[in-house]
Structures are given as C-alpha cells and as structure tokens.
Amino acid sequence: MASTPRPAEARVAAAAVALVGPEPARTLWRIAARRLRRNPPAMIALAFLVAVHLAAAIGPALLPTDPFLTNPLLSLRGSSAEHPLGTDEVGRDVLARLILGARVSLAVGFVAMVISVSLGVAVGAIAGYAGRWEDVVLMRLTDAMMALPTLFVILAALAVFGGGPVTATVVIGLTAWMPVARVVRGEFLRWRVTEFVDAARAIGARDGRIMVRHILPQVVPSIIVAATLNVAFAILTESAISYLGLGIRPPLPSWGNMLQNAQIYIWSAPNLAVYPGVLILCTVLAYNFLGDGLRDALDPRLKL
Amino acid sequence: MGRYLLERAVQACVVLLVVSTLTFLMVSLAPGGPEIMMTMESTPEQREALTRQLGLDQPLVVRYVKWVASALRADFGRSFGDRRKVNEVIRERLPNTLLLGGAALAVSILVGIPAGIISAVRRYSASDHVVTFFSFIGVSIPAFWFAILLILVFTVHFKLLPASGMATPGVPFSLGNRLLHLILPATVLATATLPNLVRFMRSALIEEIGQDYVRTARAKGLPNRLVLSRHAIRNALIPVVTVLGVLIPRLVGGAVITETIFGWPGMGQLAVASTIGRDFPMVMGITVVVAVVVIVSNLLVDLAYGWLDPRITYG
Numbered sequence: 207m208a209s210t211p212r213p214a215e216a217r218v219a220a221a222a223v224a225l226v227g228p229e230p231a232r233t234l235w236r237i238a239a240r241r242l243r244r245n246p247p248a249m250i251a252l253a254f255l256v257a258v259h260l261a262a263a264i265g266p267a268l269l270p271t272d273p274f275l276t277n278p279l280l281s282l283r284g285s286s287a288e289h290p291l292g293t294d295e296v297g298r299d300v301l302a303r304l305i306l307g308a309r310v311s312l313a314v315g316f317v318a319m320v321i322s323v324s325l326g327v328a329v330g331a332i333a334g335y336a337g338r339w340e341d342v343v344l345m346r347l348t349d350a351m352m353a354l355p356t357l358f359v360i361l362a363a364l365a366v367f368g369g370g371p372v373t374a375t376v377v378i379g380l381t382a383w384m385p386v387a388r389v390v391r392g393e394f395l396r397w398r399v400t401e402f403v404d405a406a407r408a409i410g411a412r413d414g415r416i417m418v419r420h421i422l423p424q425v426v427p428s429i430i431v432a433a434t435l436n437v438a439f440a441i442l443t444e445s446a447i448s449y450l451g452l453g454i455r456p457p458l459p460s461w462g463n464m465l466q467n468a469q470i471y472i473w474s475a476p477n478l479a480v481y482p483g484v485l486i487l488c489t490v491l492a493y494n495f496l497g498d499g500l501r502d503a504l505d506p507r508l509k510l
Numbered sequence: 511m512g513r514y515l516l517e518r519a520v521q522a523c524v525v526l527l528v529v530s531t532l533t534f535l536m537v538s539l540a541p542g543g544p545e546i547m548m549t550m551e552s553t554p555e556q557r558e559a560l561t562r563q564l565g566l567d568q569p570l571v572v573r574y575v576k577w578v579a580s581a582l583r584a585d586f587g588r589s590f591g592d593r594r595k596v597n598e599v600i601r602e603r604l605p606n607t608l609l610l611g612g613a614a615l616a617v618s619i620l621v622g623i624p625a626g627i628i629s630a631v632r633r634y635s636a637s638d639h640v641v642t643f644f645s646f647i648g649v650s651i652p653a654f655w656f657a658i659l660l661i662l663v664f665t666v667h668f669k670l671l672p673a674s675g676m677a678t679p680g681v682p683f684s685l686g687n688r689l690l691h692l693i694l695p696a697t698v699l700a701t702a703t704l705p706n707l708v709r710f711m712r713s714a715l716i717e718e719i720g721q722d723y724v725r726t727a728r729a730k731g732l733p734n735r736l737v738l739s740r741h742a743i744r745n746a747l748i749p750v751v752t753v754l755g756v757l758i759p760r761l762v763g764g765a766v767i768t769e770t771i772f773g774w775p776g777m778g779q780l781a782v783a784s785t786i787g788r789d790f791p792m793v794m795g796i797t798v799v800v801a802v803v804v805i806v807s808n809l810l811v812d813l814a815y816g817w818l819d820p821r822i823t824y825g
Contacts, residue, residue, distance in 0.1 A: 350525040352756070353808060355763030358781055358800050365785035365793050366536050442652060446767055449654045450782055462652075469658055469771075472666065479662070483655035491650040498646075 234427070234504070241503035248499025251492035258489055262312050265305035273302035274457050284477065292477055295467055304481055307459035311486070314375045314460070315441035321379025322440070323433050326386025327425075333387070334394025335417050345391070352384045357446070364452045374453040378443050386432045393425040427504035434497035438490045445486050461486045518812065522805045529801045530581060530794070534574055537790045577794075586795030591787050596795040599780065604799065606676065607776035610768065611761045613692050614699035618757070622704045623750070626711025627743060633716060641712075645705035653764060657698045657771045664694065674773040695772040702764035703757040710753045715746040748819045755811040759804045 242248055266273075271288075277297030284292045291300040333344040363377045397403060398421065406420050441461075447453035448462030456463055461482040468479035568576075580587065586596035629641040665673040672678065672691050681687060718724065719742050727737045765778035773779070777796055784792035 346521070346524070347528075350528055353525065353759055353801070353804050354529065355759045355766075355800055355804060357763035357766040357778075358797055361766065361781050361785045362533060362793050362797050363536065365788055365790070438650065442650070445652050446654060449652070450767070450770060452782075452785060465652075465655060465658070469661075472658065472662060476662065479655075479658050483652065483658070486652050486655065487647075487650055490652075491646060494646055494650050 238427075238500075238503040242499055245499040245502065247495045248503075251495035251499070254488060254492045255496065258308060258485075258492075259312060261305055262308035266302075266309065269302055269305060271299040271302040273298060273306045273459060275299070284475075291481060292475070294464070294478060295471060295475075300464075300478065300481060303459040303464060304461075304485065307461045307464055307482065308485070310371065310454055310458060310460040311441055311444060311462070312489075314371060314378070314444045314454070315437045318375045318379040318382065318440035318444070319433055319436040321376065322382040322436055323386055323429060325380070326383035326432070327390050327422075327429060329383065330387040330390025330392075331394050331417055331422070331425075334391035335398055335413070335421070337395075337398075341391075344387070348384045348387050351381070356381045356443070360443070360447060361452065364447065369447075369452050369455055371454050371458070374444060374447060378440050378447075382436055382439055382443075386429070386436065389428050389432055390425055393428055394421055397421045397424050427500075431497055431501045431504065434493055434500055438493035438497065441486065441493070442490050518809055522809065525805060526798070526801060530578065530798050531574075533794050533797045534577055537794060538570055538573065581798060586798070587791040589784075589792050590789045591784075591792070596791050599792070600777070600795055600799050603775060603777050603780050604803075606774060607762070607765050607769070607778060608803075610692070610695055610699060610774055610776060611758075611765060613696035614761055614764075615703065615754075615757075617696055617700040618703045618707050621700070622707035623711050623747070626708045627715060627738075629708065629712040630715035630719065630746075631738065638712075641708060645708045648701045648705035651701060653698055653701060653767045654771055656701060657694070657768065660694050660698065661771075676774060695768050695774050698771070699761065699764050699768045702760050706753065706757060706760075707750070711746065711750055714749050715742060718742040718746045721745075748815070751811060751815050751818060755808045758807045758811070762800055762804055 242252075275298060277293070280289070280293050280297040281295050283289060283297075286292070289299050289301070291304065294300055294303065329344050329348065333341045333348075359381055360377050363380075364373065367373045367377075394417075403416055403420055406416050411420070444453055444460065445462030445465070448455075448460045449465050451463070451466060454460035454463050456466075464482040465479060468482075471478055577587075584597050586600075588595055589599065625641050625645075629638045632638050661673040664671040671694050673694060676691050677683060677687050678691075719738075721742075724737060724742055727741050728734070732740075762777075765774075765776060766781055767778070768774065769776045769778035770782050777800060780792070781796050783789075784796065
C-alpha cells in the first residue's frame with residue numbers, strides 16, 4: 207500500500223515545490239502530456255483529429271454549397287471548379303456532404319461514447335464498490351452482453367425501433383459499455399481497500415461521496431483511455447449500420463451512408479467510394495492511436 | 511469437472527433466458543408492434559383475422575410463455591414474410607455462416623500467430639513496427655469498405671476472384687469452386703479478429719520470454735530457436751486460447767456485414783433482410799440461435815483451455 211498516492215501528502219509536496227522554486231509540480235497530467243508529446247503517432251493523430259473536428263464544426267458555415275441540392279444534369283461528375291470533389295449520383299456536391307457527414311458521424315460517435323462510458327462507469331463503480339450480490343448480478347449481465355454478437359443485437363433493436371440518428375446513437379451506446387464496466391470495476395476493487403478510503407469513511411463520508419469524490423478521480427485516466435477507444439468503435443459501428451441502410455438515412459449524409467451506393471457506381475465513379483472510406487479509416491485510426499498513446503502516457507504499467 | 515460443467519450450463523441457460531426475454535419484450539412493446547406489418551392495403555376484417563391467426567390478440571404474458579415453450583423445441587414460428595418455418599430457414603443458413611466463420615478463424619490463426627511471434631521476438635524492430643501498424647489499420651478499417659476495395663482490385667480489375675455467392679451459378683458443386691468463393695469474404699471477416707490475435711500473441715510471448723525458465727534454457731546453451739519453439743511459444747499459446755472466446759462473438763457479428771456485401775447466404779444476410787422487412791419471428795429466432803452458437807463455442811474454448819493447461823482445475 208506504500209505506493210498509493212495520498213491526496214493530502216501530494217498537496218503538501220506540491221506546495222513545497224511551489225515554495226522552493228519555479229519548477230512546476232510534476233502532476234500526473236503534466237507528466238502524461240510530456241510523454242504524449244514524445245509519441246509521434248499519437249501527436250499526428252491528435253493534429254488530424256483537431257483538423258477534422260474543426261472542419262466539422264465550422265466547415266458547413268464556410269462552404270456556401272448546399273449539401274442537399276440535387277441536380278440530375280450534373281450526376282456523377284468528377285472534380286470541377288464548383289464541385290472540387292465531384293458530385294454523387296443525384297448531382298449533390300460531394301465535398302459539402304463529406305463535411306456535413308463529418309459533423310453527423312463525429313456527433314454520433316461522441317454521443318454514443320458518452321452513453322456507453324457513463325453506463326460502463328456506473329455499472330463498474332457499483333459492482334466494484336458494493337461487491338457481494340450487486341457485483342455478481344452486474345458482472346453476469348456484463349458477461350452476457352459481452353458474449354452477444356453486437357451487430358445482431360443492434361440489428362434487432364433497429365428492426366424494432368426503426369433507424370434514424372437518435373435511435374442509432376442510443377443503440378450503439380447501449381451495446382458498447384461492457385469493456386468500460388470491467389475496467390472501472392477492477393479499479394474500484396483496487397481503490398476500495400486503500401487507506402484514504404478508510405480515512406474518508408472514518409470521518410463519516412457516505413458511500414456515494416466516497417465513490418464520486420475519492421475513488422472516481424483515481425479512475426479518470428482509465429476512463430479517458432476507454433472513452434477515446436470507444437469513440438473509434440462507435441464511429442466504425444455507425445458507418446457499418448448506415449452503410450446497410452439501417453442507421454443514418456439519406457438525404458442526411460453520414461460517412462457510412464455515403465458509401466451505400468458506392469458499390470453500384472464503382473465503375474463509373476470510384477471517387478465516391480474512396481473519399482468517405484478514407485475519412486472513416488483515418489479518423490478511427492487516429493482515435494485508436496491517440497487512445498493507445500494516452501494509455502502509455504497515463505499508465506505505463508498497462509503498456510503491452 | 512462435472513460440477514464446473516453443470517455450473518457453466520446453468521449460467522448459459524440464464525444468459526439465454528435473459529437474451530430471449532429482452533428480445534421478446536423489445537419486439538412486443540415496440541411502437542407499432544408486430545402489427546405494423548399489416549397496415550398495407552388491408553381491410554379492418556383482414557387485419558383482425560391476421561391478428562388472430564398470428565396470435566397477437568392474446569395477452570403479452572401468454573404470448574411470452576407460448577413463445578418460450580415453442581422456442582425450447584427449437585420452434586420459432588413462421589416468418590412474417592414468406593410464411594416459411596423460421597427454424598427451417600435457419601437450419602439452411604447456419605452451416606454457411608459456420609463455414610465462413612471457420613474459414614476466417616483459420617486465416618486469423620494462421621496469419622495472426624506467426625505475425626505475433628515475429629513481433630514479440632523482434633520487439634521494437636522494423637518488422638514489429640510494421641506488424642503493429644497493420645494491426646492498427648485492421649482494427650480501424652470499416653469492413654464493408656475493405657470489402658469494396660478488395661472487390662475493386664481482385665474482381666473488377668484483375669478478374670481473379672468471384673465477389674458474390676457461394677458458387678458459380680450453373681456449375682456443379684466442387685470444392686475448388688467453393689474455396690475460390692470463400693477467399694474474399696473470409697479475408698474481410700478475418701480483419702475482425704486478426705489484429706486482436708496478433709496483439710495478444712505478442713504480449714503473451716513477450717511475457718514468457720521474460721520468465722526465469724527461458725533464462726535457464728538459454729543458460730544451458732540451448733539455441734535461441736529451440737528456446738522459443740520448445741519452451742516460450744508453447745506456453746504463450748495457452749492464454750491465446752482464451753482470447754478466442756472474445757473473438758468468436760466478434761466473428762459472428764462481423765458476418766452481418768461480410769455476408770451482405772458478398773451475397774453469402776448465411777445468418778448475417780438473413781438478419782439484415784429480416785430487419786429491413788421487420789420480420790419479428792425471424793429476428794428473434796436468429797438472435798437466440800446466434801446466442802446459443804456463441805455460448806456453446808465459449809464453453810468449448812473454456813474446456814480446451816483446461817485441457818491444454820494442466821495447472822487449471824475446475825473447482
């Protein structure tokens with residue numbers, strides 16, 4: 207137990223450093239940021255993600271082209287001055303749709319991640335902290351969900367509730383929380399028996415307060431890593447179900463549904479198949495690299 | 511051993527019951543419910559007759575008990591679509607999915623384990639970085655897009671491999687023809703499992719290489735090749751078996767995309783078609799059967815683990 211950090215002592219140490227000299231306190235976050243800066247793949251990934259998110263946030267405002275405007279006379283054209291990346295089968299501008307599609311795909315990925323991480327943290331925290339029957343019941347449920355082929359469950363749910371952005375996001379979120387729950391449970395099991403938790407209990411802190419104010423902050427690094435990897439997974443899942451025509455439906459573009467007809471026009475307009483696919487691959491790859499880099503930076507013990 | 515098996519069987523039954531109950535509730539309480547199928551071009555009388563015929567006029571609990579009772583006899587009712595028996599359709603489709611999944615698993619193992627070994631033995635070398643980079647690509651590439659690219663290259667451009675179906679139409683069945691049709695779908699499906707297998711093999715072997723017995727084997731003068739093949743790799747392979755338990759559901763889930771793109775007549779393609787058609791008996795039957803397949807294969811993986819590693823006892 208000697209190695210577990212104690213918040214009060216850490217604060218004293220930080221204060222001492224602040225008194226002694228200009229050297230900044232070596233907090234976990236500063237150390238992690240420095241480790242991350244020394245990881246080229248993770249930094250390239252981060253730069254790419256910043257660019258894509260900026261494009262998704264302000265791109266539609268900067269680009270005057272209407273992504274919904276169809277023009278049968280201009281279908282399946284290649285690059286031109288008005289349409290830098292050409293047009294799709296009904297003459298809509300591919301660049302404008304890619305940018306709006308970025309907004310849709312990234313938003314679905316982010317919100318689905320928030321749902322799955324919140325659920326995973328809640329389940330894992332209760333199972334790990336409460337132990338006993340709560341642990342048994344919740345972990346059996348987690349195992350059962352883990353054993354199911356996610357895509358079949360998602361299809362069954364979409365069959366019942368219909369497609370659309372909201373349903374797709376919720377369903378993806380509700381089928382991706384299990385790995386988070388397992389990690390968080392492990393951490394809560396570990397921190398539950400530490401001295402600072404005993405101390406908090408001794409001064410009368412309630413269970414809820416101990417879980418949220420004392421243990422949860424220790425788990426934040428693991429949650430950040432899980433969240434990053436979860437966004438990658440959610441974007442990939444959204445693209446798959448939208449490709450099948452069951453997630454986001456046209457005319458609203460998403461990177462997945464833009465590929466829906468790419469197979470048909472693969473002869474006449476291979477560019478339609480290339481752009482959305484490359485964007486999905488690079489974005490998901492970047493999230494995975496960033497997640498891996500964060501894991502190394504925040505917790506070197508977890509390094510494979 | 512007997513007790514362990516019994517425990518796992520009970521656990522599996524609980525999981526199945528939860529899965530089937532959730533599926534049933536989801537379908538029954540859905541907005542519109544199963545009746546949504548009948549809204550097109552039907553008179554109120556026809557609709558009422560159909561409701562009675564499908565048993566939808568009975569209370570939820572009665573329908574559930576009836577459904578479970580018949581599901582226990584592997585009877586999931588008839589498809590809303592073509593009125594065929596769900597279990598007959600599934601019996602036709604399941605072997606095709608198992609064939610595709612088995613082929614993909616074989617590809618994953620045959621490629622993934624050697625790649626993981628190279629990566630671990632030459633840690634931080636150029637080949638390790640290449641393997642790691644490709645496993646990242648494998649995790650991140652959308653399977654359907656990868657499939658489109660492969661079709662573009664191997665079917666459209668080089669005209670080497672068929673991109674659809676299980677056999678060339680009009681040609682009598684031959685093993686060669688079936689294998690030819692398997693190559694592209696199995697490759698795409700393997701990307702669902704291959705990268706994880708590589709990463710797991712790599713870390714398992716790195717851990718074994720750091721063990722004392724490896725140092726002892728080296729100290730007694732055993733050539734490095736034999737240290738690896740006789741000692742380290744054998745032990746590293748044992749935990750890799752457990753990761754198969756995690757990979758099997760993924761393989762089955764990946765079949766949804768792969769089968770749809772390649773026109774492979776399996777469970778995944780059936781699931782997509784039934785979802786679009788809101789064919790509820792079919793969707794429920796598929797979900798339950800797929801869960802059974804996954805649970806049984808996980809149980810087999812657990813047993814294999816105990817058989818491979820004599821240190822494991824089931825208590």
